[in-house]
Amino acid sequence: RGQILTGDPGADTVEGIKIRYTGELAPAGGNAGTVTFSQNSLTFQVGGEANQFSEFSLSSIKVNDLGKGEANASGFDSLAQVKVMNSEQAQDAIRVIDKAIGEVNGKRGAMGAFQKNNLESNLNYLRIAHENSVSSESVIRDADMAEEMATFTRNQIMMEASTSMLAQANQNSMTVLKLIG
Numbered sequence: 354r355g356q357i358l359t360g361d362p363g364a365d366t367v368e369g370i371k372i373r374y375t376g377e378l379a380p381a382g383g384n385a386g387t388v389t390f391s392q393n394s395l396t397f398q399v400g401g402e403a404n405q406f407s408e409f410s411l412s413s414i415k416v417n418d419l420g421k422g423e424a425n426a427s428g429f430d431s432l433a434q435v436k437v438m439n440s441e442q443a444q445d446a447i448r449v450i451d452k453a454i455g456e457v458n459g460k461r462g463a464m465g466a467f468q469k470n471n472l473e474s475n476l477n478y479l480r481i482a483h484e485n486s487v488s489s490e491s492v493i494r495d496a497d498m499a500e501e502m503a504t505f506t507r508n509q510i511m512m513e514a515s516t517s518m519l520a521q522a523n524q525n526s527m528t529v530l531k532l533i534g
Contacts, residue, residue: 401477401482407471409461419453 395412416433425445429435432453435446
């Protein structure tokens, strides 16, 4: 499923692709890492942040590209060249078609894995984050409401106390006036 790239740190070319590698040499018989190239990949925004992207690409599924490399006596190089004129070609066609079906199934599996591992998991994460935000907003609103109710009650008590003190002050002045008058 790809080509093995070997080389020293620096620049190298593999089938027209220029690669610059600045890492350490791999241990004898080991791998230093993986390099992946993809063209025409689809980019998906998968997170709540601006730079959370995930890319997905598929290789060609044109009939000229499917079923390649399947050994057969009829000389079919790909699914596009399959022609059935006799039983030998029919058997060879079945082999090429089976390989093409396997390739398409592999691509479908890759798409399903991308959907499950990237899109659905990020969708679930975003749903939970949204629920948490809504819940937090509700808690904040409840706290704001409780604070406003406490302020209202305090102000009401202060007003009633002021009214009571004013009434007592008025009674005292009435008592003084009665005594004088």
